[in-house]
Amino acid sequence: MRNKTKGFFTLPGEAGYEDLTLELAQKWGADVIRDSDGTALSEKILSSDYDIYSTLCLVRSDNSWAKANRDKLQQNFLMSDPVVATENVLIIDLLKGYFREQFEVNFNDDPKKWWQVFDRTTGQEISEENWEFDKEAGTVTIINTTKWHKYTVNFLAYRIWEAISMYNHITNNWGDREHLMPIDPIYPETQDFMLSYLDKWLQDHPHTNVVRFTSMFYNFCWLWGDDPNLKHRYSDWASYDFSVSPYAITQFEKETGIKITSEDFINNGLLNNTHNVPSEKIRAWMDYVNKFVTTFGGELVDLVHKYGKKAYVFYDDHWVGIEPYSPRFKDFNFDGIIKCVFNAFEARKCAGVKGVETHELRLHPYLFPTGLSGEPTFKAGGNPTKDAKDFWMKIRRALLRAPVQRIGLGGYLHLVEDFPDFVDYIEELANEFRMLRGLHDNDKPYTVPGKVAVLTCWGNLRSWICSGHMHEHPEVALNHVNEALAGLPLDVEYISFDGIRANGIPEDVKVIINCGILDSAWSGGDNWKDPSVVSAITEWVAQGGGFIGIEEPSATIYSSQYFQLSHILGVDRETGRTLSKNKYNYQPCTSHFIMEDTTETLDFGTDIDNIYVIDGKTDVLAHECGSIRVAAREFVNGRGVYASGFKFSPENTRMLFRAILWASGAEKELDCWTTDNVKTECAYFPASNKLVVINNGSDSETTIVKNSKGESINITLKPYAIEIIDA
Amino acid sequence: MRNKTKGFFTLPGEAGYEDLTLELAQKWGADVIRDSDGTALSEKILSSDYDIYSTLCLVRSDNSWAKANRDKLQQNFLMSDPVVATENVLIIDLLKGYFREQFEVNFNDDPKKWWQVFDRTTGQEISEENWEFDKEAGTVTIINTTKWHKYTVNFLAYRIWEAISMYNHITNNWGDREHLMPIDPIYPETQDFMLSYLDKWLQDHPHTNVVRFTSMFYNFCWLWGDDPNLKHRYSDWASYDFSVSPYAITQFEKETGIKITSEDFINNGLLNNTHNVPSEKIRAWMDYVNKFVTTFGGELVDLVHKYGKKAYVFYDDHWVGIEPYSPRFKDFNFDGIIKCVFNAFEARKCAGVKGVETHELRLHPYLFPTGLSGEPTFKAGGNPTKDAKDFWMKIRRALLRAPVQRIGLGGYLHLVEDFPDFVDYIEELANEFRMLRGLHDNDKPYTVPGKVAVLTCWGNLRSWICSGHMHEHPEVALNHVNEALAGLPLDVEYISFDGIRANGIPEDVKVIINCGILDSAWSGGDNWKDPSVVSAITEWVAQGGGFIGIEEPSATIYSSQYFQLSHILGVDRETGRTLSKNKYNYQPCTSHFIMEDTTETLDFGTDIDNIYVIDGKTDVLAHECGSIRVAAREFVNGRGVYASGFKFSPENTRMLFRAILWASGAEKELDCWTTDNVKTECAYFPASNKLVVINNGSDSETTIVKNSKGESINITLKPYAIEIIDA
Known part of the structure; x- marks a missing residue:
């Protein structure tokens, strides 16, 4: 099986290290060689038997223009x-x-x-x-x-x-190298220039098989400061501030009839960050920019195709306006999308994009002397093999659930020379990836019937992502929930309040999760003042749905409660508005299905405090200092679950899975295709009857999985191991 | 000096224990004997040489009516x-x-x-x-x-x-004793009945010197539940819910032109508790009730006076509408006010009432087998002497600063028989009180020049009190601030936002304290959206004022900041609205005047989290996990101080004192009349040139106090001791 030992792997080549490049391409089973920022590919590499990716960022490609x-x-x-x-x-x-x-x-x-x-x-x-x-x-x-x-x-x-390029320039001390300036393709003149530039570029790059756009036009918003103690004033991975110009505003008004002002963007100095509830005007602006980027971006892709090459897009940097989860994305006609990934939800974010053939993950560590926080990687003191294993453990669980077609690395290849164990481990990893990839061929891993929907203001547009990487906002609990979900045997979708208003709750949804703090885009803000939303979910739960609320679900300052679904969640929060109201003297439950795998002290990182039960019908599953941490409640024919926070960990991930099963009355799903050891996970591929079991940690683990006949399968896994078993 | 060993002490007498009553009256230096709920005074006591207080609660005095x-x-x-x-x-x-x-x-x-x-x-x-x-x-x-x-x-x-009486009945298992029902004096018929009842009562009680009203008409709001796990649904010491009737609402509308509805009181089910920002309508209702209670209450007092007796009022229970800090209070013509006290701010609350001659504290422990939480007091396992000392230590520091005229006890006197050390300690305490009382004769303890103003929505009306006892709401930081202030050498007053709008900031105020969480009556809520308030305080600080903010001072969701005075406080709070805004990378101060007596780890109980500095001009005095706990900042000619919480303790009290001195540029005030040991405190009485030094704890302490000439005075104090020194 050639595809289990070779292919689907992108190697960063490096001129001057031609032998190393070709040797590692062979060892790692690469089929593609790419350039990276700061490296070039030499003629020897370009004319080798490998496909070639070439990076291209058109908005900063010609500084003279x-x-x-x-x-x-x-x-x-x-x-x-x-x-x-x-x-x-x-x-x-x-x-x-x-x-x-x-x-x-x-x-x-x-x-x-x-x-x-x-x-x-x-x-x-x-x-x-x-x-x-x-x-x-x-x-x-x-x-x-x-x-x-x-x-x-x-x-x-x-x-x-x-x-x-400013970041790369300053980080790498590029000294007096010219500062590249970003040009705006909104102007017809710029479009003409970019099209002719690309046309010439395509002619000049006959070896290039894939144009790797990094990315289209508008970077995420990143405002720098001049104070060394405030070098970066603002950064938001998905806000559209960098797409603004008087010309665009004028066109926008002509097209939509909406007058948008500086203050709509500045918003009292708060700007419009992704974590906040978006305004109608900003949503309209995003739509306008998305339409433009798709239209002109599509022209560029067409040109690439005209030259018989493929066009891939990098799902970072100048990605604003691309919106891979918007319905327009398919109109680009991209052949592939590449995402740099640290963890599981990022892998799912890439895998879930529709309208492209190839989904590729650029793995970490980047081949660079230091990591993101300046810690040593490929230099003395670094342990890139361990880093690679740890990242892979996070990502691999996602790849059990959803297929991606390719993986790859980036950076300076020569740096691996001093780390032979890394070179060996990547070979192992690449083979493991190809094996995993193969499992998805004509097969789909078993998932619990019905869908789990994550309800936010953004809905599908921000599937598997809040804003940026998890390590940038570890305090956002939905990041942790996304991470947990990314490796669970569930069909997950992201729904919005607007969607509920327009179309109700999708029929196949069995559980809704709402997770976030007051007035965040994740929790929902003023949407919870809308009776149509509250009663739609109330009715749906009454008819058997499950609602899981984390942190401040359904919270808004309105009416006689703070959690507008307190009747379903069974709890509410004392925020100082009802200090004179006495709280129900609950008796905690001694056992509950949801908590059965929680053996250590529950650790959510941070908890929302001052949570109280509304009456005696709520089951308190965990509490601390009189504040509820986990609660469960029946509501008519449905169920509600509350958790005061969430942090990604093996125990918490299992707890969330149990909560989802309990909320939807599907507790029996735990009886098969689930590991009894939470440090391991498994996926069952029914067409091939294969059970894949993974050990997510650095210790050996033993676990039992029951198959659909109820037979126990015992598996012992070495650290980081994966086993594939005929089930 | 007879008044140092006798007098100013009210003893609860008890029929059946006449000898004990008279013996203890002698030993404790009592000049008054009172009855209590559940006890009566016999003829032998009534006809003794002591003045007699008789309790009277007219709204429940005649159940047949x-x-x-x-x-x-x-x-x-x-x-x-x-x-x-x-x-x-x-x-x-x-x-x-x-x-x-x-x-x-x-x-x-x-x-x-x-x-x-x-x-x-x-x-x-x-x-x-x-x-x-x-x-x-x-x-x-x-x-x-x-x-x-x-x-x-x-x-x-x-x-x-x-x-x-319901509480007493149920707590004491009074079985089938008749349930007393409260009558409403709003009706002319009820007034006629109460006046004639009182008239007869006065005739029937020739021995009574003081009618001790407990209290006037309307109890604080106390809603009970029928679920044993929610016995008390709601209690607020100062909300006016129990003064409502269709008749009163009709009269109110006639008098004020304001239509008030059930929903104005119910307020979405939140009611109108004292911790929240009061509405205009509720303030008008309170004013109406206050006017009625003063008017008809004044008639009752007049009747008492007609019989040559005095009228005292108990500052608890049915106190609603009395409002001892309202300008109308003097119109009652009460001769005295009695407050049950647990701690210093309650003593100051009583002492600060104007318009009465006598301020009396009813001390704890109450002479009862068990305490408030059911813990043993005057029964096996109890240690009433220690309780008495601990309460007295809290109260005594207030009595150094403000005079009260009397103290007393309440309850069943015979219970003390088994506790001879208690009997001895009360003698000591009573003598100590009489000594302290004497110091205030024609003298006033030294205070730092200028006033400290606590800014809340309620202002003067809720001087020295949030709502109820400190142990009921330990989470309200202003309770702790009040407690600290109650024993500091400061002139304290309570000002309101309405007051600032109407009259600006009083001229003699040097420091303003604003302490509370978002949208509380203590912090201020929407008042901080008012530019006139924000600019008045900004200007006042610029001109040299000091502003101390605790918890969420000046917080409201408005404009580009959360703390509207962030430019003065130097900090703001991340509440999730600006997650994409990067925060200034501060360097903490290594020393600061405010923190010089803070040697242990700072303990505020609970801290407001996610506090960040706005720029490099803020001095960070304490921080934890990247969140600021104490900060200081210069603003033009004034100063701002921020603290993320406050808990009453010796060290924190000193820190607050230092913050007040620093904020007003009065650091040199610490050079004299301050103990260097924070577990002790002192007061200087200039007319008599006496320095009073107290040990607030149960260990021996040594301290140094400098006098105004800079000479050090060394004092060693036994546990709980007080020393009076010629300075």
């Missing part, structure tokens, strides 16, 4: 830092606190038309007679200010250093 | 527990969950006029065609309900068992 067309640079709105007026005149230095190598104030587009000045103490906009800008000084002077009020200016800035 | 006039019983609004409609008709059992021995539904006043039915899912009131009541069944039937919505009924209930 950018310099000659500075009015076509990408822009965004910034808000000046709030300043308290101590007199009746106030001068604001617009870029104070921002990294002046990243931004340049745009005085070309009439500031009086595009900017806004606010008294943030009253919330009122300052009329334009009362402020004036000074192009030379880079300031705005506000007159007739009210003393002791705070003022800010929303203004347009060009980005004069493209964010990702 | 109450029974004959059931329509004059006191009432209140209740909300039925929310019920989810599963059909299009819903029957609600009004009193379900309530203690039916406390409440009886009032069907006499037209329910269609006075009640309201709500769909709590939509928040909409149900029109009266869609509901009907059933007097026999005690239910309301709602038709045309929307399935899966929640419904409630606001209805009127008579209270058929007066709350305090």
